[in-house]
Amino acid sequence: MARVTVYSTGTCPICDKTKSLLTKWQIPYQEVRVDLDRTALKEMLELTNHARTVPQLAIDDRWIGGFNELTEMHMEGELDALMEG
Numbered sequence: 001m002a003r004v005t006v007y008s009t010g011t012c013p014i015c016d017k018t019k020s021l022l023t024k025w026q027i028p029y030q031e032v033r034v035d036l037d038r039t040a041l042k043e044m045l046e047l048t049n050h051a052r053t054v055p056q057l058a059i060d061d062r063w064i065g066g067f068n069e070l071t072e073m074h075m076e077g078e079l080d081a082l083m084e085g
Contacts, residue, residue, distance in 0.1 A: 002030040003083070007044040007056040009035040015055040018067050025074065027083060059083075 004022060006029050008015035022029045034041040034054065047063050048056050057064050059082055064073065073079040 002028040003060050004029040005032055005058045005061075006030070007032050007034050007040070007048075007058075008054050009033065011035070012054050014067050018055045018057070018070060021070070021074075025079075027079075 004027055006015065006018060006022070008019070008031055010033060019029065019031065032040045032044070034044050044051070044054075044056055047058060047061070049063075051066075053066065055066055057066065057070055064070065070079070073082070
């Protein structure tokens with residue numbers, strides 16, 4: 001089971017970039033399309049304190065933010081440490 005959840009839409013280029021980076025970094029993820037599933041949208045809004053943009057990412061059901069936060073965590077080595085834990 002993937003520990004990373006990517007909340008996305010089908011028309012979001014940054015979502016595609018995020019998923020490509022996770023694949024490149026060999027981090028498995030589960031994509032949740034909030035444009036196709038109202039329940040998933042509600043779940044994302046509750047998890048993220050009503051974030052209005054995608055992608056939104058969670059690791060082990062803990063919200064970490066969006067694309068910028070993901071790349072910052074990777075550059076600072078925090079992502080590797082989190083994924084190992």
